[in-house]
Each structure stands twice: as structure tokens, then as C-alpha cells.
Amino acid sequence: xxxxxxxxxxxxxxxxxxxxxxxxxxxxxxxxxxxxxxxxxxxxxxxxxxxxxxxxxxxxxxxxxxxxxxxxxxxxxxxxxxxxxxxxxxxxxxxxxxxxxxxxxxxxxxxxxxxxxxxxxxxxxxxxxxxxxxxxxxxxxxxxxxxxxxxxxxxxxxxxxxxxxxxxxxxxxxxxxxxxxxxxxxxxxxxxxxxxxxxxxxxxxxxxxxxxxxxxxxxxxxxxxxxxxxxxxxxxxxxxxxxxxxxxxxxxxxxxxxxxxxxxxxxxxxxxxxxxxxxxxxxxxxxxxxxxxxxxxxxxxxxxxxxxxxxxxxxxxxxxxxxxxxxxxxxxxxxxxxxxxxxxxxxxxxxxxxxxxxxxxxxxxxxxxxxxxxxxxxxxxxxxxxxxxxxxxxxxxxxxxxxxxxxxxxxxxxxxxxxxxxxxxxxxxxxxxxxxxxxxxxxxxxxxxxxxxxxxxxxxxxxxxxxxxxxxxxxxxxxxxxxxxxxxxxxxxxxxxxxxxxxxxxxxxxxxxxxxxxxxxxxxxxxxxxxxxxxxxxxxxxxxxxxxxxxxxxxxxxxxxxxxxxxxxxxxxxxxxxxxxxxxxxxxxxxxxxxxxxxxxxxxxxxxxxxxxxxxxxxx
Numbered sequence: 001x002x003x004x005x006x007x008x009x010x011x012x013x014x015x016x017x018x019x020x021x022x023x024x025x026x027x028x029x030x031x032x033x034x035x036x037x038x039x040x041x042x043x044x045x046x047x048x049x050x051x052x053x054x055x056x057x058x059x060x061x062x063x064x065x066x067x068x069x070x071x072x073x074x075x076x077x078x079x080x081x082x083x084x085x086x087x088x089x090x091x092x093x094x095x096x097x098x099x100x101x102x103x104x105x106x107x108x109x110x111x112x113x114x115x116x117x118x119x120x121x122x123x124x125x126x127x128x129x130x131x132x133x134x135x136x137x138x139x140x141x142x143x144x145x146x147x148x149x150x151x152x153x154x155x156x157x158x159x160x161x162x163x164x165x166x167x168x169x170x171x172x173x174x175x176x177x178x179x180x181x182x183x184x185x186x187x188x189x190x191x192x193x194x195x196x197x198x199x200x201x202x203x204x205x206x207x208x209x210x211x212x213x214x215x216x217x218x219x220x221x222x223x224x225x226x227x228x229x230x231x232x233x234x235x236x237x238x239x240x241x242x243x244x245x246x247x248x249x250x251x252x253x254x255x256x257x258x259x260x261x262x263x264x265x266x267x268x269x270x271x272x273x274x275x276x277x278x279x280x281x282x283x284x285x286x287x288x289x290x291x292x293x294x295x296x297x298x299x300x301x302x303x304x305x306x307x308x309x310x311x312x313x314x315x316x317x318x319x320x321x322x323x324x325x326x327x328x329x330x331x332x333x334x335x336x337x338x339x340x341x342x343x344x345x346x347x348x349x350x351x352x353x354x355x356x357x358x359x360x361x362x363x364x365x366x367x368x369x370x371x372x373x374x375x376x377x378x379x380x381x382x383x384x385x386x387x388x389x390x391x392x393x394x395x396x397x398x399x400x401x402x403x404x405x406x407x408x409x410x411x412x413x414x415x416x417x418x419x420x421x422x423x424x425x426x427x428x429x430x431x432x433x434x435x436x437x438x439x440x441x442x443x444x445x446x447x448x449x450x451x452x453x454x455x456x457x458x459x460x461x462x463x464x465x466x467x468x469x470x471x472x473x474x475x476x477x478x479x480x481x482x483x484x485x486x487x488x489x490x491x492x493x494x495x496x497x498x499x500x501x502x503x504x505x506x507x508x509x510x511x512x513x514x515x516x517x518x519x520x521x522x523x524x525x526x527x528x529x530x531x532x533x534x535x536x537x538x539x540x541x542x543x544x545x546x547x548x549x550x551x552x553x554x555x556x557x558x559x560x561x562x563x564x565x566x567x568x569x570x571x572x573x574x575x576x577x578x579x580x581x582x583x584x585x586x587x588x589x590x591x592x593x594x595x596x597x598x599x600x601x602x603x604x605x606x607x608x609x610x611x612x613x614x615x616x617x618x619x620x
Contacts, residue, residue, distance in 0.1 A: 015042060015101075015113040016087040017191060018208050019172045019182045022199025022229045027078045030085035033201075033208040035064055039264070039408045039608060042087035044100035048109040049083030050179045055109045056080070059100035081229075082180045084172040084202070086111035099135045104143040107150065107176050112139040113204060114169030114189040122164065138167075146173065154178055155235055158185055158224050163237065168365065170219075172202050184225040190363050190391065193217045193225050193232050195246065200227045206249050207406055214249040218389045247389060263607040265409035265501070269593050270460050272417045273453040275404040276586070279418040280425065280449060282403070287443045289429040294398040296382060298433035304354040304380070307334045307430070309423075310342050310370045311358035314416040314496065319358055320489040321585050322423030328582070329431035339366035343373050351378035356426070359383070360407060360415040362390020371395055384422050386415055409608045411501050413593050416493060417456075420586060424449055448579065452586045455577045459590035463598075466591055469556050469572050470598035473504065476527050480518070480548075481508040483531035484541050490585045491531045494592030501600040501610045511544040524552035529595075532559040533576065533584035545569050558591050560584065 016037030020026040030047045045068040046059020058075060060067035064087075086101035102109045116122070119138035126144045127133070133140055142165060149160045154175050162171075168188035175181075184191055184202045194201030196213040202225070203209045206216055217232065219225055223242060226233045234242040261267035283290055291297075307326060309319035316338055323334040337347065349355070355374035359367045362385035371392055374381050383396030386404050393399045402418040428449075432442040473479065479498075481491035488510045495508040509518050511530070522528070528548045532541040538559075546569055549555050554571050561575040574591045576584070600607045 015204070016208065017084070017111050017113050017170060017172050017202060017204045018086075019084040019111075019184070019202035019227070020199065021082040021180060021182055021201075021227055022196065023081060024199065025079060026081055026083045027072065029212070030083055031064065031069060031072070032211070033203065034068075034085050034087055036208045036211070037087055037204060038064065039410055043095035044097070045085070045087045046100045046102055046111075047083055047085040048102035048104070048111075048174060049078055049080035050174070050176075051078055051080050053176075054106065055104070055174055055176050057102050057104075057109060059086075059097060059102065061095050061097050061100060082174075082182060084109070084111050084174055084182055086113075086172075094136070099137050101139060102174075103135060103137060103139045104174075105147055108143055108146045109174045110139065110143045110146065111172040112142060112169060113191075114187075115167045116142060116165055116169060117167040118165070119167075142169075142171065150175070152177070154181070154183055155224060155226060155239060158183055159235070159237055159239060162187070162222075162224075170204065180228065182227050184219055184227065185223070186219050187221045188365070188368075188391065190361075191219045192247075193219060193227060195232070199229055200232055202227065207408065210249060216247050216249070217244045218247060250388070262601070263409065263597070265411050265413060265597055265607050268407055268409055268414045269590065269597065271405070272414045272590065273457040273460065275402075275414045275418050276421055276453040276456060278403040278405075279421055280453075283400075283425055284446055284450070287446055288432070288439070289425040289442070289446060291400070291426075291429060294382065294400050296398055296429075298429075300354075300380065301430050301433035303352060304332070305350060306353045307332060308342075308347065308349070308353060308355045308374070308379075309334060309336045309358065310339050310355060310367060310374075311419075312339045312364055312367055314412040314493060315358040315360065315364075315367070315419055317489065317493040317496065318416055318419035318423055319356070320492060321420045321486065322356070322427060324486050324489055325424060325427040325582060326430055329427050330434050330436045332430060332434065332436075337370070339364065339370045342366075342370040347373075349374060349377045349379050353379045355379050355381045357381060357383045357392055357396060358385075358419050359390075359392050360386045360402075360404075360412060360419075362387040362392040364392070368392055368395070384419055386418075410610055410613050411497060411596075411607070413497075417586065417589065420589075421449070421452075424583070424586075445580075445582075448583060452579065452583055455579055455587050456590055458577045459587060459594075463594055465572075465574055466594035467598045467602075469574065469595050470602055472554065472556075472572065473498075473502075473527055473595070473599045474602050476504055478505040478521070479527035479529065480521070481506065481529045481531065482511040482514065482541075482544060482548075483508070484511050484537040485534050486582070486585050487511075487531040487534055487537070487541070487588075490533075490588055490592070491529070493589060494529065494531065494596070497593055497596035498599060500613060501596055501605060501607055502603060503605070503611070504599070511541050514544055514547060519547060519551065522548050522551040522553050526553050527556060528553040529556045529558065529592075531588060531592075532557055532563065533588050534581050535560075535563075536581070538563060542569070556595075558588055
């Protein structure tokens, strides 16, 4: 069958896939593993297991506790020792029991993460062959195509099927006639195969299975895995057997647990001092920033004509900080791009440019596409990612890992912090390599950067003032963040944090732009959060504060503890420990994170699972 795709791209966030084969009853393992993937965002969940001579499927709309788990309580006890599970975020078809995964018929059952671009063409073909469709999903076309292609050999069947699929996907597959075997395949959307003692797993993320094993294999695009309790065999698209290196997660299960905190977000904010140390310290050699682990030499840094920084959301905001610092210190032009816009504006890339790609997961689709474009043009690419072996890490010419450990909350905090820290290390080394600063100046900057974790700890320890500010924001309909220079770059991140978890409309503006339209929004009682940590811009920022205060705004000012102000201009000051102005974004972001956190918590929202959001976006 030759399928010609009808291109149909939609935003799809990362669903969750799990699977188990072993000696243990698997239902509880599958459900427990799915709970570890709840942070990704989902609206339905389900499992399929081998039960007797059939595949038994249970699935339900809604959260696990109210949907799948409650439904399983009313089912007879399962004895199955192999199965697959899924948490789905609806794209093709509304959230419903029918549209939930697993999907299939009596002979085949699948779970699917990603999007099938040519599913309409596949569906038309299958209908012409007599197949009927129950759901509104693109996934059902894959399940039916597997059934159509089935010839008794599951590997041949899967290879023929995925050859006709276009899009980004990962699949967990069961065939009724191959009891106690599960299969996996992927293209772009991540999937791993976990190795335990007498048991094997599949998962979208090692977080799902870290309770059972820390050892896993990375499934590459175009590969198929045949998994039994005794092990796994990997095949390429020509059915050649592939040998793969076993990976080991560097963190344990406690890192993926709340540890007594009310939410993962609060835990991860409090982990930032340690995350900074783990990220910064190994990259300092003899008092200077060192990029030798990735091959980024001073000779290369001197040769680049432009530096591009590409990311999405918080990663892009970390890049904005990097732009200010690199240009200030190294006098080198830096362009920051939103990854989803980068390719489509036809950027003026050249082989003598450096493109820095920032992503927490290393799987962000738009960012990965930007990386591929840069590689195709011949530019040098440097990935700054947190997940070892991720797609972006593997495809970049150079990679540096942030070593932040797992970040479970959808709202990024410590990932942003360590990404920004990397921007400083890069800025210092670029400036030093280009002789814009001398060795003594570089050492001094590194020394002061090394002191930032202790200052961040002071902010983390002083949470009472942030709770007080949050209590004044919970009734707001809208608010503004303002700042100048680095403070503007920082205010963008503060605004994003607040809006994504508190659902309060919030925007950030360069403070000097207020008079060019935005000030018309100010009315009595409207909160304005002013970030004012840059001493050379302080007076100008205070003038903007006076402008909004005169028009009735309630002003929260985040500033260094040595800054003076009139109490009539500022309603709620948030004072920060002193640091060099250049480094203040690493300190000042903590109050902005905690203000957002406590605002959402006081509104009794699900802080770790904000509506409509998930941790990674794996299809553009």
C-alpha cells in the first residue's frame, strides 16, 4: 500500500506511554507508572493486558483516580503479567471513553503518542477494505492498519505499517496471538525500554519506571523493539538486529517524589541552589569556565560571526538573559528566536555562526526542527538540555547537560535557573576568548557566580513576604510586569510563571514602553510588579513606577536590598540579597516563581498540572 499523506499538523502535547512484561501481576504496575506521568497533562487513561486468551482493555475519561482507577475497582481481579497503558491528551476527537487509549480490535491493541499526519488517507484506504471505525482518533487508523498488514510475524507487520505512517509518533503494541510479548516503535516522539530483573518495561520517560529500574535503552527513530520478560531485541526498518548500549539513570526514585512538599513546583524551587551548584561547579576549571567536555574551544568562539539562541517558553527567556549578558560582556551580536518562528522567518544562518539550542526535555518539536535546520546549513550547534540521550542532545554537534535532575511540575523553575546559569558561563567564556575581558575579570565573574547559590538559598528561605504579595494578587483580573534591561528579560519569565498556573492574565513590558500605549490599561487597584535590580537603570524604572502609581496601580517592587525608594510609590517591596547587577536575574527570579506559586496555591489550583499544558510539546 502506498499512502500519500494529507498533511495535518496540530499542536499535541506529550501523552504518556507505559508497558510491562514480567512475572508480576501487571495492572498495579501499569497504573502506578501512569501516575508518574500525570505531570505531562492528560484527559483520559487506559490499560490493555493479556487476560486468558484475549486482550482485556479498561479505559476511562478523566483523571486516573476518578476515571481509570475507579473503573478498575469494579472489574474482576486481573492475573495478567503483560500489558500496556496510556494517558491521553485529546487532539483528534474529544475526551471520551471511546477515544481513550488503548485502541484496537480483538487481535491488536496499541497506545500512541504523537500525531499521524496522513491518517485520513489511511482511514479511507482501510474503509475501502471493509474496516469500520468507532473513534474519532488518528490512532485508530494505525491499529486497523496493523490488523490489515498482520501476517503472523509481528515484526514484519510493524515494519510494513510504520513505513506507511507519516508524522511523529511512539507506539506500544500488543498482538493477541503473541501473549506475554509487547512491541514498541517510534519516530521522533520519545520512548525507552526499561530493563529490570526478569521484567521489562516501556515508557515515555524514565520517571515512570524509576521505582522499578534505573536501567534502560533508548529507542531510536525507525527502530522496533520486541520485548519479553527475558529481554529485548531491537530491529531496524530492514529487520536487521541492532545492538544497543544500556543507559543508567543518574538519579533515584526519591528525586521524583514530593518529599513532604505540598507540590513538586515548590520542591523544585527549593532545589535550585543545589541544582545551580551541580550545573556550575563541574564547568569551572582553574577558576575559569570550561567547555572542553563538548569541544567548544576558544578558537571556535573567536570565529563565530553571530550567535543565535533558540528555545520555547522559559527556555527562550533564559536565552534572553543570555543575549543581554553576552552582548554586554563580549560585544558579540546575539539573536534570540522563539523556536516555532525560527525556521519560518528564513533566518540568515551561515556556517560561521553558533546556534545555541535550549530545551529541558531535549524533545521539544519546534526546537528540534530549528536544530535540524541549523545543522543542514552547516552552522555549529550547541544543545543545552537536561535529559541525557534526548533527541536534541543526540543531534546537536555539541551538548552540555544542565544536571538539574528530574523536573516534574509542568511549570519550569529549576530548569530555567540552570539554563540561565549556562548562559552566564557561555557569556564569560565568549568574552574571555574574544579578549573583551581579561583573565582576572573572568575569574572574578566566575567567583561571584559561584556565590549565587547561597543568595538563591536566602530567597528560598524567606517565603513569608512572597505569600503576603500573593494574597494581594488572587483577586486580580489582570496585571503587568515591568522592567528595563535584564529586568525586562526577567519580567517575561515572571509573567509566564504567574499566568500559566494562576490563570490570571499577565503581560510583561519594557518599562520604557508604558507611555506608548500600555499605560492606558492602568486603573485603580491594578497590580504592577516592577523588577528593579539594575542600579544604572533604577531611577528610570522608578519614574515608570511613579507613572503607574499615579494612575492607581498597586505596586510590588522586586529590588536589591540597598535600593532606596519612597514608601508612597511602592505598596509591597520585595528585597533581595546583594549581587552584581549582571547576575541579579538568577537571584530575582526566585521571588517571581514563589509569588506565582503561592498565588495559584491560595486559589486552590492544581499547581503541578495547570490546565491545557504539559511538560513537553513533541509535535509542532
